[in-house]
Amino acid sequence: MSKILMKGNEAVGEAAIRAGCLHFFGYPITPQSEVPEYLARRLPEVGGVFVQAESEVAASNMIYGAAGVGVRVLTTSSSPGISLMAEALSYIAACELPVVLVNMMRAGPGLGGILPAQGDYLQATKGTAHGDFHLIVLAPSSVQEAVNLVMRAFELAENYRNPVMVIGDGMIGQMMEPVEFPEPAVGKPLDPGDWALTGCKDRPRRIVNSLYLDPEACNRHNFKLTAKWQRITEAEQRSESVYLDEPCDILLTSFGMTYRICKTAADELRAEGIKVGLFRPITLAPFPYQACRAAADRAGRILDVEMNMGQMLEDVKLAVQGTKSIDFLGTAGGVVPSPEDVAKKIREVLGSAPAKNASPKPAPQKKRKDKERA
Amino acid sequence: MASTEVLMAGFGGQGMLLSGKLLAHAAMEKGLEVSWLPSYGPEMRGGTANVTVCISDKPVASPYIVYPRALLVMNQPSLEKFAPRVKPGGLIVVNSSLVPVKSDRQDCQVVYVAANQVAQQAGTGRAANLVMLGVYVGWSEVVSLESTVRAIEEEFAEKAKFIPANVAAFKAGYEEGRKARGAKS
Amino acid sequence: MKKIFSATPLLVDRPTHYCPGCTHGVIHRLVAETIDELGIRERTVGIAPVGCSVLAYEYFNVDMFEASHGRAPAVATGAKRARPELIVFSYQGDGDLASIGMGEIIHAANRGEKITVIFVNNAIYGMTGGQMAPTTMPGQYSTTTPGGRNVKEVGYPVRMAELIASLRTPAFVARAAVHSPKEILRAKEYIRRAFSYQVAGTCFSLVELLSICPTNWGLSARESEKWLEREMMPYYPLGIKKEPETAEAEVKRG
CATH class of the missing domain: 3.40.50.920 (Rossmann fold)
Known part of the structure; x- marks a missing residue:
């Protein structure tokens, strides 16, 4: 397939469809609004579902619901919106549901600004929300890589049943670069496996739940999630x-x-x-x-x-x-x-502090210096 | 070529983002690496709008460029803001229909084109942005006339009635660009 | 001997955690019977809230979600839009639905999501220990309104059924009570209609159920029934607030 010139935000939307994601729930926010706009147009063409939620709080709970019934699902937002999604992400991670979300970061803190920034690194990688859980976080540096990583994000989300965030910034969302998409035009649907709520026909009922009132059970669940993160850490660093x-x-x-x-x-x-x-x-x-x-x-x-x-x-x-x-x-x-x-x-x-070779040298004291000894 | 950058600036709605897209598209079809990076602000219309297009035979590293090789401006604020940043030996194209002042850059080639009038003569006063693009393509030949025309035809495929006037405006600008190039060499 | 009563197969055979005198058990049974009678168990997904009925997923013998506080209608939206063949219901209390989840319920109703909402209004926060709910009655004591609900400071109780019925999108919205056999029969009929509309793919449906909380009201079960009838029913009138048939007609009239 030949290259086409595409905005990062639109390419993200198309990549999701190529990955077989036909469900999007989201809320407009600059500088990522082209993703919902693109998918509002495209998803009906391929038999998919687009819902503009009333808030990021609702959108993130809609993806919880959709992932829980075993479909591939995407939401996208930008920094303040991701903060509003944090609660649901904790539930989704706790319930081990595969979702993909995209954060096209803008300036913060607070309402900040609409221009590109990378101020959500710590939020994405360490402290997304309450409790012990981790997102897998992928950071593309071109529109083509955004496409590749969005598609990879769905594989990772499903392989590990863990939420995956693709994190960009307003620049990658707004810029156009040539991209190539793999065939087929629409990927295969998700296999709902042995966990999704599809109606308890010919099987015991299933529960998607993150409440563990028994402390021992909650403890075990945390160890299970941590062991999974250990496997991810060993296998997925790039x-x-x-x-x-x-x-x-x-x-x-x-x-x-x-x-x-x-x-x-x-x-x-x-x-x-x-x-x-x-x-x-x-x-x-x-x-x-x-x-x-x-x-x-x-x-x-x-x-x-x-x-x-x-x-x-x-x-x-x-x-x-x-x-x-x-x-x-x-x-x-x-x-x-x-x-x-x-x-x-x-x-x-x-x-x-001229460094003519690779040997470590002590640097002189100066402002903005971040030198540390173990 | 190795790599080059052009900054296109004006008010929102003047079509400079589209000019940039057409250039990037034509360059991509030629097999070159490109990036198209707009500035964006809170307003939908009327604010300043500019776009930086990078074209290279290698993957584009930074699409964010402070000191471009060429500048196309559709208004005076853009000329004042960006002209000082153009690399020495570069090109500044000023739409003299809308910009009443001259650039003081002696170390760049400055081309004044009454783009609105040229566009009007070509068939539509709204295609001044394509006249400006034409000047740049004619001057730089970073992409060919034919490939840019194809990009225009593709862009306006669903509004085919606009194609002839836009192509004519582009070609008129292209001739201006060729002349400016000849005047320099 | 003729068998005239049996346990509902749709409820898991286990003791619940509900307090003595609580009417959640009655409502669970009505919902479970309805799902059974409509023959939709194998395609039903329920959503439990945060609040007293947080453990509802333990009791309904169908596929169940546990949602975060107030968000059940959004979770239901995601589930129903993803698999429209499912019958999706949320089961929510007054703090969950009318306070923290006000946005989600209004917008799910306004979009006309083809889901069924069972809304239990007992005029108090139960699980957290008897604090004021949006539905707490004027003058009613709660642990956060020690002098009684002062409407000059915190406003009047929210009438959710009427609020949702005021939306133009067609829906089935009704209010019943579960404090007496007669009203329980009416509640059952509303719940049956609410699920039937979803089975037919007609509209959003919500049944508000006035319920008692002897523990946090500080009354016996019998006194609680009388209090509900005397204090709540005049303020929260029972009956059907909106039907899709009439709503459609209104929309056509413009």
């Missing part, structure tokens, strides 16, 4: 390392669209002979700690770049275990760091 065939002066860590900006900065400085490497997690959760550490081991020092105030930075620190100096460049509020901003920061960091 990341990309670039320009690390040889040791580098500095490693840029970033995710999503920020990676693309870092890539331009890296290419520019590499043309000048400054060795810049790149690492990005594709699975924000489970975070690829070992791969991040291996990338860090190739580098003199690290610059973490994010459109937030230093959220993934915490995971980079955990990966690096204090073996390298880590600097941070962050923007928020819809301010996107330019490749020039990144290049300038690299020069500044290397100028203040």
